[in-house]
Amino acid sequence: MLAGAGQMGGALLEAWLDVGIDHRCLTVLEPRPSGPLVERLDRAGIVLNPLAGTRPSPDVLVLAVKPQMLERAAPDLLPYAQPGTLLISVLAGKTIADLRRALPDVGSIARAMPNTPAAIRRGITGVAVDAAVNENQKAAIQFLLAAVGEVEWLADENLIDAVTAVSGSGPAYVFYLTECLAKAGEAVGLEAAVAMRLARATVEGAGGLMAARPGDTSEMLRRNVTSPGGTTAAALDVLMMDTGGLPMLISAAVAAAHRRAAELSG
Ligand SMILES: NC(=O)C1=CN([C@@H]2O[C@H](COP(=O)(O)OP(=O)(O)OC[C@H]3O[C@@H](n4cnc5c(N)ncnc54)[C@H](OP(=O)(O)O)[C@@H]3O)[C@@H](O)[C@H]2O)C=CC1
Numbered sequence: 001m002l003a004g005a006g007q008m009g010g011a012l013l014e015a016w017l018d019v020g021i022d023h024r025c026l027t028v029l030e031p032r033p034s035g036p037l038v039e040r041l042d043r044a045g046i047v048l049n050p051l052a053g054t055r056p057s058p059d060v061l062v063l064a065v066k067p068q069m070l071e072r073a074a075p076d077l078l079p080y081a082q083p084g085t086l087l088i089s090v091l092a093g094k095t096i097a098d099l100r101r102a103l104p105d106v107g108s109i110a111r112a113m114p115n116t117p118a119a120i121r122r123g124i125t126g127v128a129v130d131a132a133v134n135e136n137q138k139a140a141i142q143f144l145l146a147a148v149g150e151v152e153w154l155a156d157e158n159l160i161d162a163v164t165a166v167s168g169s170g171p172a173y174v175f176y177l178t179e180c181l182a183k184a185g186e187a188v189g190l191e192a193a194v195a196m197r198l199a200r201a202t203v204e205g206a207g208g209l210m211a212a213r214p215g216d217t218s219e220m221l222r223r224n225v226t227s228p229g230g231t232t233a234a235a236l237d238v239l240m241m242d243t244g245g246l247p248m249l250i251s252a253a254v255a256a257a258h259r260r261a262a263e264l265s266g
């Protein structure tokens with residue numbers, strides 16, 4: 001059962017259908033479903049918003065509502081979060097203790113932090129579990145999350161906030177880098193549309209190159225671009241500055257995301 005079929009829940013659902021999970025095993029809870037969602041679920045034969053009491057509590061309940069919606073969503077979820085149910089939450093910030101408070105009867109809890117490349121099954125998900133999660137449930141978690149990409153198991157739930165700040169939010173940093181690169185291209189004379197095409201293709205190509213060369217470190221790939229005394233070296237001198245350079249900016253950004261995750265708990 002999936003509660004919340006938005007960006008992230010929707011990506012998970014599509015991936016589960018792709019890996020062959022039987023549509024009869026899937027149920028979606030979404031109080032205000034869009035027309036396209038209703039049509040998609042109908043086409044896949046997936047039950048949407050079953051009448052209260054007509055569905056048993058599921059083996060697995062995947063929770064993908066906004067963190068701020070947890071308390072409001074909880075009363076409707078209580079019948080489905082029972083002792084036999086494993087709850088997998090992708091909510092940023094909400095701790096296992098928060099989830100347990102909201103859904104006190106649920107058997108076991110996993111916190112997972114995927115990212116939007118899940119939509120093309122190229123995501124990476126960090127996951128941590130509470131002590132009640134058994135081996136069968138761990139296998140189910142691995143299967144459900146591997147459907148959208150790599151899975152990184154974490155020994156400590158506290159690390160989920162760090163994963164959120166790095167890979168959960170990370171795609172947005174890369175998209176923003178693309179926007180900044182395009183704007184900078186305009187500043188050195190390119191037409192806006194050309195600058196954006198160059199910036200996009202550069203980020204796509206660089207990502208593709210990393211994916212195609214898993215044995216090469218990102219540092220090696222960077223060095224391959226950097227001719228001594230050349231243009232890239234001149235740019236990297238700026239990006240690598242101790243004060244105001246990229247390390248400082250990225251560290252501050254990741255620290256801000258990490259702090260925000262902590263603020264979302266409770
Ligand atoms: N987007 C991302 O990159 C990532 C998001 N996450 C986490 O995923 C969660 C969802 O985020 P995202 O998919 O971006 O958000 P969305 O707003 O796209 O999805 C949330 C969905 O939940 C629905 N919803 C609201 N209330 C309920 C309810 N009571 N029961 C069932 N469904 C409900 C919303 O409907 P409506 O719009 O009508 O309110 C919406 O369709 C968040 O907790 C976020 O922290 C984790 C990793 C990455």
Ligand SMILES: O=C(O)[C@@H]1CCC=N1
Pocket residue numbers: 092164168169
């Ligand atoms: O911005 C957010 O809070 C969510 C969590 C990670 C990505 N999006």
